[in-house]
Amino acid sequence: MAKILIIDDEASIRNALREILEDEKHEVKEAKNGEEGLAMLIEEDFDAAFCDIKMPKMDGMELLRKFRENGKNTQIIMLSAHGNIEIAVEATKYGAYHFLEKPPNLQQLLVTLRNALDKKDLVQENKNLKKTISKVVSQKYEIVGESEVMKQLKVEITRIAHADARVLILGPNGAGKELVARQLHEQSPRKEKPFVEVNCAAIPSELIESELFGHEKGSFTGAIKDKKGKFELADKGTLFLDEIGDMSLSAQAKVLRALQERKITKVGGDKDIEVDVRVIAATNKDLREEIHKGNFREDLFHRLGVLIIKVPSLDERKEDIPLLVNKFLNDIAEEHKTKPKHIEPQAIEFLMQLSWSGNVRELRNVVERLVIMSSDKITLQDAQKYAVFKI
Structure with a gap:
């Protein structure tokens, strides 16, 4: 049994739908206009709703737009006596599950409702799975320590995570720089998006640019197909550049451009690709010393080090x-x-x-x-x- 809301200004339509749905053993409630329907959708948890498009006070499209801002998982099926493809497309664009013309065919209505309820269950299962995975990830990358320096580090991570600015993590090998990067991502608004890691020291210098920016088919020997780079794969999420101090100068120049312009170009390509990535970098090297030696670009250092976190040694x-x-x-x-x-x-x-x-x-x-x-x-x-x- 599902809990279903009928939103329609015509009492005859509400009564007909109620009779059908209650015969199927569903719990049914009614709203006689858009404003009343929106208030009920927000206040209560419904599995699905049938919503008319043409209504007084607030039409179905406006209701749909405002309800989707609420983030609830109710599946909304739109109804209209004046249906056309344009209206159906617009309704779907704003998050409607389906569109039915009035008067709906009984069999079509029940099949649509059953599919909508199946989708709601699937969406909820995915949300639960994501929460479980997020919990497991958080436990795996938990930062353990109650010393004063670790308490201070945890406070810094929490404060910095929400800033969405670039972060440079400094510290010796094995101290937990990756854990810090993971926590910055998990506590950030980007946590639902990808966390992509690149170990700059483990990739040969001649391949690092392809790894970061991707390549076009035939751009070099072995490039047998197009490949997305890590920047593109991390779009809307976090890109963790570990051991950034070991990156070649040519790759540093391209990373600098990507940070400045929020655009990348694949190896062998001539098309700019816009990317929205939060970059977190880490190194065990003294980058100021590397700058002095000519091994690291000073302008890149300042671009990466908007915020700096130092991880203490054990x-x-x-x-x-x-x-x-x-x-x-x-x-x-x-x-x-x-x-x-x-x-x-x-x-x-x-x-x-x-x-x-x-x-x-x-x-x-x-x-x-x-x-x-x-x-x-x-x-x-x-x-x-x-x-x-x-x-």
């Missing part, structure tokens, strides 16, 4: 090690479908005394090694024996 926040170790123990257990291993407090204290040049990534590797190499629980002796293999 040695600067050793009090977070117990939290991180417990998280890694849980993560590893979940990966292997086992119970988390217990670690003795003395073992954690030993890990807190070490120097972590590889930062959080190195700590995670050591915890995984301890899980594999220890027996029932991780002891101080295990930590002393197997943590020494740190590099």
Whole structure:
């Protein structure tokens, strides 16, 4: 049984529709004009609505436009005694599920309603799935730490995430720069759009431009078909340029143009493509030193560094090690479908005394090694024996 609203200024139409719908065991409510119908749609949750186009006070098209601003998932089926293709197209453009001419054919009406209800269920399932995925992503890229420097970092992320300005993330290898980039995206208005990552250090310099901007078929040997670049794939979302300090100067020049003009050109192409992308970049290098050496463009540095976040090393926040170790123990257990291993407090204290040049990534590797190499629980002796293999 579905909850359905009939919006029509003709009582005879409302009565006829009500009789049909109640025979199908649906709950039915009525509104005699557009204003009343819009108020009911906003105040209550309906699965579907039949809405006349020509009505006093507010016509169906205006109702449709105003209701869609509300963001609800009610499927609206438009009705009109003077239907034509132009009206049907306009109604669909403003979010109507379907358009029926008055008087509607009984079979067509019921089939349309059934399909509309199926679509509503599908849309709701997709919303629920997106929420679940978003929750999983948030947990995967959770930033763990309650030290003062990490509390400050989390505050900065929350404040900066909504600004939609470009961000440059600085910090040593393994400190969690990608996690910061992910959180900036997840807490931003762009969170429903793509997060696209490019590791600038992992792509050969001769291919980086194709990777970023795409290429036309035949533009170089091996370009057997057109390809979209990362800028285009990240449109309306976030592009994360990791290890930006390793990007070639020629690619830097094109990235600078893309940031300045919000346009890109594919390799081998001559057509400008407009892109709306929030760029977040990260590096473990001192970019001012790279500028001095001639390896990095100063104008690009200023374009990227509208906002700058510095991620602390693990040695600067050793009090977070117990939290991180417990998280890694849980993560590893979940990966292997086992119970988390217990670690003795003395073992954690030993890990807190070490120097972590590889930062959080190195700590995670050591915890995984301890899980594999220890027996029932991780002891101080295990930590002393197997943590020494740190590099």
